Amino acid sequence: xxxxxxxxxxxxxxxxxxxxxxxxxxxxxxxxxxxxxxxxxxxxxxxxxxxxxxxxxxxxxxxxxxxxxxxxxxxxxxxxxxxxxxxxxxxxxxxxxxxxxxxxxxxxxxxxxxxxxxxxxxxxxxxxxxxxxxxxxxxxxxxxxxxxxxxxxxxxx
Numbered sequence: 001x002x003x004x005x006x007x008x009x010x011x012x013x014x015x016x017x018x019x020x021x022x023x024x025x026x027x028x029x030x031x032x033x034x035x036x037x038x039x040x041x042x043x044x045x046x047x048x049x050x051x052x053x054x055x056x057x058x059x060x061x062x063x064x065x066x067x068x069x070x071x072x073x074x075x076x077x078x079x080x081x082x083x084x085x086x087x088x089x090x091x092x093x094x095x096x097x098x099x100x101x102x103x104x105x106x107x108x109x110x111x112x113x114x115x116x117x118x119x120x121x122x123x124x125x126x127x128x129x130x131x132x133x134x135x136x137x138x139x140x141x142x143x144x145x146x147x148x149x150x151x152x153x154x155x156x157x
Contacts, residue, residue: 034066035059035101044075044135048097051143060101060147061155067103071146075138077131080117088127092117093134097142101150110149114142 037052039045048071056069074096081090093116100109116138120127 037069047139051140055143055147070100072098088120093138095138112145
């Protein structure tokens with residue numbers, strides 16, 4: 001009896017045109033339009049790429065043909081202040097993204113920076129959590145700055 005209801009459910013979903021949102025070829029994955037963001041190395045690169053895909057979902061002015069965005073990421077953790085016992089109390093994440101948007105009608109390139117400062121908590125493993133959060137915020141900010149810079153360059157040219 002269970003198999004009958006399962007089969008009935010699958011047939012009714014297929015009949016209504018149901019398609020999983022993140023299935024290959026679905027509109028959710030194609031929402032980025034004609035711009036493909038190439039993979040970027042590392043965890044920070046992954047976070048940056050995801051943030052760029054979100055930022056580029058609405059597209060760029062004048063970009064209607066297929067385009068590829070390549071980003072070279074350099075990030076750095078700097079300890080700014082220390083407690084009397086030598087443990088870090090204040091740190092900074094800085095990141096630089098060099099990018100090239102290549103398309104048939106030409107290429108647009110540039111470089112942007114982003115920085116996030118944070119206080120290191122004294123709780124065990126607090127530094128790891130604070131670093132992870134700071135890296136994530138920095139990558140989101142870097143993605144916004146890259147897309148803003150691209151929009152400025154494309155609207156001026």
